Amino acid sequence: MLLAVDVGNTDTVFGLYQMGAWSHIWRERSLSQESESHYASKLMLHFLEAGISFDAVNTVVLSSVVPDLTPVIQKMLRSLFQVETITVGPNTYPGLSIAIDHPHELGADLIANAVAVMNRYQQNCVVVDFGTALTFTTVSKNGEILGVAILPGLVTAVKALFANTAQLPEVPLKLPESAIGKNTVQSIQAGILLGYEGLVKSLIHRIRSEMGGECIAVATGGLSSIIDTLRDEFVEIDRKLTLDGLRIIGEKVNEN
Template sequence: MLLAVDVGNTDTVFGLSQSGDWEYIWRMRSLVQENESHYESRLRLHFLEAGLWFGDVETVVLSSVVPAMTPVIQRMLRSMFGDDIIVVGPDIFPELSIAIDHPHEIGADLIANAVAVITRYQQNCVVVDFGTALTFTTVSKDRKILGVAIVPGLLTAVKALFANTAQLPEVPLVLPKTAIGKNTTEAIQAGILLGYEGLVKSLLQRIKDELGGECIAVATGGLSSIIETLEEEFVEIDPRLTLDGLRIIGERLSA
C-alpha cells in the first residue's frame, strides 16, 4: 500500500492507496502548535478503526506547504513507517521540468498537481486549485511548469472580510441567484462567489490566449465544486488530483 500525505495550510490529508485506488482518505486540521505525537495518535486511530497494520504500507510520499509542520510530520511518519520517506520537491520527478525563476519557491502540492495532469493529458493544461489559496498552475504539453498565478482562496477572502470589517458577518459559501444582493449575506455571496467566477474565467482566458488558445483546464481542491457555473470551464473536476500526483511520484520512485 502507498500512503500519500498532503500538508496544507488548513488541513493535512492522508490518502491510502492500493493498486491505484484510494481505499481511505483522512483529513486532520493543520495545527502548527502541535507536535508529532498529536498527529501520530490520530493516524494510529484511523489505522485501528480501518483494521490496518502499519507494515502494510510500503511507500510513503509527503508534500508540505507549511514549513513549520514539515519536520514534525516527517518525524511522525518515520516513527511509524521507517526512514524511507519520499519528500516532494522541485527535482523529485525527472519527467517534469520547472521553467520558473526560482524552482524551490513552488509549492509541493502544485508539483503533485502538475505530475497528475502530465500523466493524464498530453496537452497544455492549467490546474486551478481551490484551496486556502486559489492557484493557477500552467503546465505545457512538453511537461514543463511554465508558471503560477496565486490569489486568496474563497474561504480566505470571506474570513478576511469578516475579520477586518465591523459589521459584516462570516457567511456560507453558497452561490447566489443574483449579483444584486438584497441583504448582507447575499451581498457578500454575490461579491465573493460571483466575483471569483469572473476572476477564474478571466485568468483562464488570458492564460489560454498566451498559449495560443491550445489549453485545457482541470480543477481540484476542497472548494472546486462550490461555483457551479464554472463547471463548463474544466475538462475535469477532481478533488483528489494532488493525492493522485503524490501516488504517481511514489509509484515511479519505488518501482
Template sequence: MQIIIDIGNTDAVFGLYNQTSWLYVWRTPARREETAESYEARLRLWLLEAGTPLSSVSHTVLSSVVPDLTPTMRTMLTELFGAEPVVVGPGVYPLLPLEILRPHEIGADLVANALAAYTRYRRNCVVVDFGTALTFTTVSGEGKILGVAIAPGLKTAIRSLFANTAQLPEVPIEVPTSALGLSTTHAIQSGVVLGYEGLIRSLVERIRTELNGDCIAVATGGLSGQIPSLRDVFAEVIPSLTLEGVRLIGESVRGAN
C-alpha cells in the same frame, strides 16, 4: 499500501492507496502546534477503522507547504512505519518527468498538480486549485511548467473581510440567489463567490489565449465543487488530483533509486 500526505495551509490530507485506487481520504486541520504523537494517534485510528494493519503500508510520501509541520509529520511517518518518507521538494525534482522553472520558489503542491495533470492528459493544461490560495498552474503537453497565477482562496477572501471590517460577518461559501446582494450575507456571497466565478473564467480564458486556444482546464482542491456554474470551464473536477500527484512523485523517486 501507501500513505500519501499533502499538508496545506488549512488542512492536512491523508490518502490510503492500494496500488490501483484510493481507498480512503482523510482530512484534518493543519495545526502547527500539534505534535507528531497527536498526528500518529489520529492516523492509527483511521487505519484501524479502515481495517488496515501498519505492516501493510510499504511506502509513504509527504508533501508540505507548511515548513513548521514538515519535520513533525516526517518524524511521525518514520517512527510509525520504520522508514523515511519520500519528501517532495527541490531535491527530488530532477527525478521527475517535468521541467520546473525556479524549483526553490514553487510550492510542492503545485508541482504535484502539474505532474498529475501531465501524466493524465499529456497536453497543455491549467490546474485550478481551490485551496487557501486559488492557484492556476499551467503545464505543457511536453511536461514543462509554464507558470503559476495565485489569488486569495474563497475562504481566505471571506475571512479577510470578516477580520478587517467592523460589521461584516463570516458567511458560508454558497452561490446567492441574486447578484444584487439582497442581504449582508448575500452581498458578501455575491461579491466573493460570483466575483470569483468571473475571475476564474477570465484568467482561464487569458491562459488559453496565450497558448493559442490549446489548453484544457481541470479543477482540484477541497472547494473545487463550490461554484457549480463553473463546470463548463473544466474538463474534469478531481478533488484528489494533488494527492495523486504526490503519489506519482513518490513513484518517480523510487523508480530512480
C-alpha cells in the same frame, strides 16, 4: 500499499492507495503548534478503525507547504512506518521540468498537481486549485511547469472581509441567484462568489490565450465544486488530483 500525505495551510490529508484505488482518505487540521505525537495518535486511530497494519505500507510520499510542520510530519511518518519518506521538491520527479525563476519557491502540492495532469492528459493544461490559496498552475504538453498565478482562496477572502469589517456577519459559501444583493448575506455572496466566478474565467481565458488557444483546464481542491457555473470551464473536477500526483511520484521513485 502507498500512503500519500498532503500538508496544506488549513488541512492535512492522508490517502491510502491500494489495488488501483484510494481505499481511505482522512483529513486533519494543520496545526503548527502540535507535536509529532498529536499527529501520530490521529493516524494510529484511523489505521486501527480501518483494520490496517502499519507494516502494510511500503511507500510514503509527502508534500508540504507548511515549513514548520514538515519536520514534525516527517519524523512521525518515519517512526510509524519505518520507511524512508519521499518528500516532494522541484527535483523529485525526473519527467517534470520547472521553468520559473526560483523552483524551490514552488509549492509541493502544485508540483504534485502538475505531475498528475501531465501523466493524465499529455497536453497543455492549467490546474486551478481551490484551496486556502487559489492557484493557477500552467503545465505544457512537454511536461514543463511554465508558471503560476496565486491569489487568496474563497474562505481566505471571506475571513479577511470579516476581520476588517465589524458589522458584517459570517455567511455560507452559496452561489446567489443575483449579483444585486438585497441583504447583507446576499451582498457578500454576490461579491465573493460571483466575483471569483468572473476572476477564474478571466484568468483561464487569459492563460489559454497566452498558450496559443490550446490549453485545457482542470480543477481540484476542497472548494472546487462550490461555484457550479464554472463546471463548463473544466474538462475535469478532481479533488484527489494532488493525491494522485503524489502516488505517481512515489511509484516513479520506487521504479528507480
